Amino acid sequence: xxxxxxxxxxxxxxxxxxxxxxxxxxxxxxxxxxxxxxxxxxxxxxxxxxxxxxxxxxxxxxxxxxxxxxxxxxxxxxxxxxxxxxxxxxxxxxxxxxxxxxxxxxxxxxxxxxxxxxxxxxxxxxxxxxxxxxxxxxxxxxxxxxxxxxxxxxxxxxxxxxxxxxxxxxxxxxxxxxxxxxxxxxxxxxxxxxxxxxxxxxxxxxxxxxxxxxxxxxxxxxxxxxxxxxxxxxxxxxxxxxxxxxxxxxxxxxxxxxxxxxxxxxxxxxxxxxxxxxxxxxxxxxxxxxxxxxxxxxxxxxxxxxxxxxxxxxxxxxxxxxxxxxxxxxxxxxxxxxxxxxxxxxxxxxxxxxxxxxxxxxxxxxxxxxxxxxxxxxxxxxxxxxxxxxxxxxxxxxxxxxxxxxxxxxxxxxxxxxxxxxx
Ligand code: LLP
Numbered sequence: 086x087x088x089x090x091x092x093x094x095x096x097x098x099x100x101x102x103x104x105x106x107x108x109x110x111x112x113x114x115x116x117x118x119x120x121x122x123x124x125x126x127x128x129x130x131x132x133x134x135x136x137x138x139x140x141x142x143x144x145x146x147x148x149x150x151x152x153x154x155x156x157x158x159x160x161x162x163x164x165x166x167x168x169x170x171x172x173x174x175x176x177x178x179x180x181x182x183x184x185x186x187x188x189x190x191x192x193x194x195x196x197x198x199x200x201x202x203x204x205x206x207x208x209x210x211x212x213x214x215x216x217x218x219x220x221x222x223x224x225x226x227x228x229x230x231x232x233x234x235x236x237x238x239x240x241x242x243x244x245x246x247x248x249x250x251x252x253x254x255x256x257x258x259x260x261x262x263x264x265x266x267x268x269x270x271x272x273x274x275x276x277x278x279x280x281x282x283x284x285x286x287x288x289x290x291x292x293x294x295x296x297x298x299x300x301x302x303x304x305x306x307x308x309x310x311x312x313x314x315x316x317x318x319x320x321x322x323x324x325x326x327x328x329x330x331x332x333x334x335x336x337x338x339x340x341x342x343x344x345x346x347x348x349x350x351x352x353x354x355x356x357x358x359x360x361x362x363x364x365x366x367x368x369x370x371x372x373x374x375x376x377x378x379x380x381x382x383x384x385x386x387x388x389x390x391x392x393x394x395x396x397x398x399x400x401x402x403x404x405x406x407x408x409x410x411x412x413x414x415x416x417x418x419x420x421x422x423x424x425x426x427x428x429x430x431x432x433x434x435x436x437x438x439x440x441x442x443x444x445x446x447x448x449x450x451x452x453x454x455x456x457x458x459x460x461x462x463x464x465x466x467x468x469x470x471x472x473x474x475x476x477x478x479x480x481x482x483x484x485x486x487x488x489x490x491x492x493x494x495x496x497x498x499x500x501x502x503x504x505x506x507x508x
Contacts, residue, residue: 086120086121086124088121095413096411098372099119099480115372115460116477117477122156128340130161132345136344140206142321142359143162144364146363147367149171151177152474152476153367153476162366165186165363166188167188168196169195183204186205186361188235190212194222197218198222201230210233216267216271220276224275232277233319234264234282236258237259241295248289280317281317281319282317290325290326300322321358321360322351328364331409366457368457369453369454373455375393377445377447390427391426394428395426396426400459402432408452409454410452419442420440421439423439460472460474
């Protein structure tokens with residue numbers, strides 16, 4: 086489905102005109118389509134239907150908003166969490182404990198304790214020191230922690246270097262050839278029960294080949310571990326499936342292509358498969374709605390200065406990411422422009438030499454495909470409050486995160502006793 090259709094001269098989110106949201110909530114604001122999230126979740130579930138009881142654990146980091154999580158919980162999704170904050174969000178959204186996997190290289194003892202007490206499907210361990218810490222935590226609580234080892238298969242994901250995670254030099258997982266020794270050690274640790282392996286080689290993958298190569302190595306390792314007497318019951322295949330940011334590029338593999346590859350690659354594994362999709366579920370369901378502050382003449386192209394900035398959407402400056410940017414009410418006149426935010430850095434650029442609709446001060450624009458890794462990565466640089474978030478469902482809409490006012494910065498900060506406040 087198209088979450089942001091152009092209808093009657095203006096882009097809508099589902100059935101709600103974006104100018105209405107801009108008028109009532111102000112800009113910049115993130116707008117999300119419930120139907121798009123649901124249809125993505127259902128498409129992936131259908132694509133994995135041939136598997137025996139797969140667990141689809143939504144990667145909360147992609148967008149942790151409570152309203153989105155609650156929508157996805159109602160679709161039966163579990164959660165992949167990487168902090169106790171995400172764990173609490175998942176539980177608060179009604180995601181059952183046994184559908185939660187806890188990933189991440191730096192889990193603390195306090196996080197382990199709380200997640201173990203609250204319950205979960207498994208901890209995905211990333212090192213032996215972590216395994217030892219978790220065993221100590223679990224033993225002190227009189228519990229046994231269900232664990233999987235995340236292996237690093239040493240494959241190049243072919244994505245941006247900052248979001249590739251499966252090469253030997255990346256910090257993630259244990260080198261796959263060390264898995265037998267690590268699992269043998271885990272067997273000796275009293276607080277742990279090994280139940281599986283996990284792998285995640287990167288994000289925004291546009292080819293299935295590196296995933297298939299990684300899964301082949303995991304399959305071989307499952308057989309080797311079983312031969313050593315380990316009961317391997319789960320395999321967590323991570324997330325990573327890319328989505329379409331630039332409509333002029335070939336589409337990435339579909340959930341169906343992915344499902345078929347997984348079914349083939351895991352045919353005789355005899356495990357429960359776990360998936361951790363983030364971007365695929367929410368990426369296309371969101372957009373950043375923004376207003377043009379002014380158009381400034383430039384040496385070659387004009388600068389379109391938006392009221393959204395790199396603090397709201399870091400992906401372009403952080404990963405050179407390409408996002409479609411469209412006028413909400415197109416005038417059907419094209420120009421070439423640089424699209425920038427008001428922040429005092431040249432990196433505060435959303436697009437350069439971009440062919441786009443002509444816009445002027447006061448016009449609304451959307452930066453598309455901003456449902457994943459956008460609001461969740463936002464900051465307050467230049468003392469810009471976090472942008473609010475709106476969730477749409479058909480003709481209904483609601484603010485699901487309020488705009489903080491600028492005074493909140495002053496309220497949150499205190500002066501030390503040796504500095505006098507001058508009111
Ligand atoms: N599982 C693990 C262990 C992960 O580290 C990640 C993402 C996922 C699952 C979900 O991956 P996805 O299905 O969303 O590709 N901020 C970057 C993306 C960072 C991804 C981090 N890990 C961006 O904006 O592109």
